[in-house]
Amino acid sequence: MLTESIEFSTTALAADARVLEQLATDGYVIVPNFMSSEHCQRLYSYSLGLGPHQWQQAGIGRADSYTTNSAVRQDKIRWLSSEYLLEQRYLQLMERLRLALNGALFMGLFDYECHLAHYPPGAFYRKHLDAFKGRSNRLLSTVLYLNDDWQPQDGGELVIYGEHGQVLETILPQAGTLVVFLSDEFIHEVKAGRRDRYSITGWYRLNTSIGGVVDPTL
Ligand SMILES: O=C(O)CCC(=O)C(=O)O
C-alpha cells in the first residue's frame, strides 16, 4: 500500500555541475543512481501490479497522425498522472529537475509529460527521433530505468547514435539510471531484451505553439 510518506530524494543531477555541463556540451548525459534502488523498486512493483487495462499499446505520432505500428515499437505504456500518489511523486521529482535545468542552463522548459513503458521479452523500438525540429515542443527526453540486476546478456539496451550514424552510447536499462538527451538531435533505439523491461520515458517541452497547435503532431 502506498502512503503519503513516499518522497523521492533530491536528485544528484540538480546538484552535480559536471552532469549539467555534460548535458550542455554533449547534448546528452547518463546519470547512474539518479534514483535509489528502494524508490526504483517501489515504481517497479507498482508497474507489475497494474492490470492489463491500465496499459495501452504504444503508438507513433500524436493526434490525427497517431498510429500503432508493431514493426516500429512494441512496448506498452501508461501516461503518468497526478491522480495516483506514486505517479504524482515522480512528476514532482521531475518538476524539481525541470527547475534545476532551467536555473542552470536557461533552457526555458515549460512542462513535462511522461509514461511508464513495459517491453516484454523480444520487444523493441526501432531507430527514431523523439522530435523533429520545428514540428514538436519536445526539447529534452528523459528515460529512467526500473530493472534491478539487469545483466549484459539480458539485452534491451538503449543505443544512442551520433550524427554520422556511429554508436555514441550503449546503455543497459539498470534500475536507477537516468538518461537525458536533446529530443531532436539523437537517433536512438531500444534493442530486444530477454527480460521484461520497465522504464519511465518523458519529455520536457517548450511553451511554443507551432502552426497554432500547442501540442502538435510529431
Ligand atoms: O526505453 C528506452 O530506453 C527509450 C525509449 C524511447 O526511446 C521512447 O520511448 O521514445
Ligand SMILES: [Fe+2]
Ligand atoms: Fe525515443
